[in-house]
Amino acid sequence: MQVYTQSDDPLQRTIIADLSVQLKDVYPQGTIMVVVKPLYGIAEAGAYWWSTYFKHHIEKLQMRTSTFDPCPLISTATGSGFGIVGIQTDDTLAEKKQYLNSSSQIDFNGCVLMIDNTNTIALRQKQQCVKLDIAQNQNSYIKQRARGACIATICQPEASFDLATVAQAGEPSKEEISRLNKRIIWQKENLDCGLNYVQLNMEKLKLFTLVDASFPNNKDMSLQITKSSTIRGNIVHWSSTKCKRVTRSVLASEIYAMAHGFDIAIAIGSTIDIMTERLNLPKTPIVIYIMALREAYKRGKLKDIMALREAYKRGKLKDIRWIDGRGNLADAMTKSTPNSAIATLIDTNKLTLRVQGWVNRTETKIQVT
Known part of the structure; x- marks a missing residue:
């Protein structure tokens, strides 16, 4: 008797399993088995269904993946309307339809979404801060660090640096535990701290990506790379990650930051272009x-090393601008005492940038100013 209707189909992934208790005495010690059919709970685990759902959306619904992440799918068929689907799980979870309006809120992806009469959408954490507690030892340190980092990645970019740096401690010291607790106390006292998204004119969108790199301020002398992307004041992406290399110059640090910033800018920008083209x-x-470098030749090297000259010629990149550090919101994710740029942007969805250098582009040459 077949347990599942799809049990005749081969798996799309290679799965290796230990022998069951009943079979261990039949085969030599150390024998393992390769599972080729979706039996024994594998179908529920998603090894079967992901390929089925993904193929259905691509071939039947004529959707395509975004360049930012393979899970978001965007419709391409011209006669069937416009739609975006986010595949998060391997099995189908059906709930009643929810509509976001000013009189009610909805739960979305572990967050709470609210909208007011001006069509501004507020994104807040969903009771995760209530579960936070002061870390006392290594075990509680790991648990509370994970909870705090989850909230920071959802809707609190200003907490990213502290939680990214404490994550580097395998055996936390008293100083590191104290640092984590300081950030946890802030999160518990700011339960309503989140992001607001204002309504935009789709015909006048611009994607701004701000990058920064510390030199070096991690415990092992490595640098912290941060990047943040906004669309007309709406923060759509941020990260604070450790670079494994130890650099010996500010220019090298900026090159690493520029590489990460350029990659994410192209990924997000091309995803937006899929939607705007469809509309x-x-x-x-x-x-x-990027943070301003004093010497003009360093700015020129930075652009040439990253092969951004070709991106300019092909129109993939509109501009590179060097700004005063006081306006770089990525600064908040490279140090524990940052500027006030990110707080200003979160509160007002507006930010003033002091441009100190840029690239003059013509048909014949590109000159760094």
């Missing part, structure tokens, strides 16, 4: 902001 809207210009 017959113009492409979204990409502008990268």
Whole structure:
């Protein structure tokens, strides 16, 4: 008797399992088995269903994956309307339809979404901060660090640096535990701290990516790379990650930051272009902001090493601008005492940038100013 209707289909992934208790005496010690059919709970685990759902959306519904992440799918068929699907689980979870309006809120992806009469959408954490507690030892340190980092990645970018640095401690010291507890106390006292998304004019979108790199301020002398992307004041991406290399110059640190910022800018920008093309809207210009370097030749090297000259010629990149550090919101994710740029942007969805250098582009040459 077949347990599942799909048990005749081969698996799309290689799965290796230990022998069951009943079979261990039949085969030599150390024998393992390769599972080729979706039996014994594997179908529920998703090894079968992911390929089925993904193929259905691509072939039957004529959707395509975004360049930012393979899970979001965007419709391409011109006669069937416009839609975006986010595949998060391997099995189908059906719930009643929910509509976001000013009189009710909805739960979304572990968050709470609310909208007011001005069509501003508020993104807040969903009771995760209530579960936070002061870390006392290594075990509680790991648990509370994970909870705090989850909230920071969802809707609190200003907490990213502290939680990214404490994650580097395998055996935390008293100082590191104290640092984590300081951030946890802030999160518990700011339960309503989150992000707001204002309504935008789709025909005038611009993607701004701000990057920064510390030199070096991690315990092992490595640098911390941060990047943040906004669309007209709406924060859509941020990260604070440790670079494994130990650099010996500020220029090298900026090159690493520029590489990460350029990659994420192209990924997000091309995803937006898929949607705007489908809606017959113009492409979204990409502008990268980086901390100002004093010497002009270093700015030229930075652009040439990253092969951004070719991106300029092909129109993939609108501009690179060097700005004063006081306006770089990525600064908040490279140090524990940052500037006030990110707080200003979160509170007002507006940010003033002091441009100190840029690239003059013509048909014949590209000159760094």
